[in-house]
Amino acid sequence: SSELTQDPAVSVALGQTVRITCQGDSLRSYYASWYQQKPGQAPLLVIYAKNNRPSGIPDRFSGSSSGNTAYLTITGAQAEDEADYYCNSRDSSGNPLYVFGTGTKVTVL
Amino acid sequence: QVQLVQSGAEVKKPGASVKISCKASGYTFTSYYIHWVRQAPGQGLEWMGIINPSGGSANNAQMFQGRVTMTRDTSTSTVYMELSSLRSEDTAVYYCAREVRVVPSNHFDIWGQGTMVTVSS
Numbered sequence: 386s387s388e389l390t391q392d393p394a395v396s397v398a399l400g401q402t403v404r405i406t407c408q409g410d411s412l413r414s415y416y417a418s419w420y421q422q423k424p425g426q427a428p429l430l431v432i433y434a435k436n437n438r439p440s441g442i443p444d445r446f447s448g449s450s451s452g453n454t455a456y457l458t459i460t461g462a463q464a465e466d467e468a469d470y471y472c473n474s475r476d477s478s479g480n481p482l483y484v485f486g487t488g489t490k491v492t493v494l
Numbered sequence: 495q496v497q498l499v500q501s502g503a504e505v506k507k508p509g510a511s512v513k514i515s516c517k518a519s520g521y522t523f524t525s526y527y528i529h530w531v532r533q534a535p536g537q538g539l540e541w542m543g544i545i546n547p548s549g550g551s552a553n554n555a556q557m558f559q560g561r562v563t564m565t566r567d568t569s570t571s572t573v574y575m576e577l578s579s580l581r582s583e584d585t586a587v588y589y590c591a592r593e594v595r596v597v598p599s600n601h602f603d604i605w606g607q608g609t610m611v612t613v614s615s
Contacts, residue, residue: 418601420539427589427608428531428539433601471539475600482553483529483600485539 389486396492407472414477417455496520498606511578516590523571524548527593532586
């Protein structure tokens with residue numbers, strides 16, 4: 386089965402830019418989606434279909450991809466962006482059919 | 495308003511089963527797949543399985559093979575996930591989530607609030 390690997394933690398100064406990576410073979414076949422999760426809350430979709438934002442998600446969130454890697458970029462990070470971020474995609478290799486990334490804790494300094 | 499509302503917290507003993515419900519509202523129930531995702535304390539998200547509310551077909555991650563059963567009731571727009579032979583490692587928050595699928599993209603746009611399941615003797 387495939388895995389999606391993320392850096393465990395990153396930090397960013399308030400107002401600066403941070404890029405989170407998600408790497409896995411399934412990303413060669415399927416787009417990643419990205420989820421923000423704050424303590425005690427359900428995940429929230431922030432990016433889908435490579436670089437689309439749901440209504441209500443600030444435009445400082447953007448997505449991109451290259452080969453087997455997907456990226457989530459926060460341009461001008463705000464204090465409220467401090468959270469865990471997970472990528473997800475379908476898995477072309479069989480089972481499990483879908484896979485989540487290992488998660489990245491973003492700290493805004 | 496589109497939403498998924500899950501049943502309340504459960505405390506179970508090892509070896510028992512738990513059945514969690516996820517009630518959909520605000521959209522056509524049979525038009526979207528529903529997934530189950532769990533999160534153990536302090537851990538990441540783990541995909542468990544998927545059910546098609548239209549026909550009822552389901553598929554789950556191999557690690558849960560034989561222990562998880564997903565069903566739906568179209569009359570109440572509710573999906574259910576039953577996990578049997580519970581062990582302490584099953585202690586987690588369980589989420590249902592709606593999938594929007596436009597190949598090659600899929601995403602989970604609506605999530606339930608989560609159901610805490612505690613397995614303890």
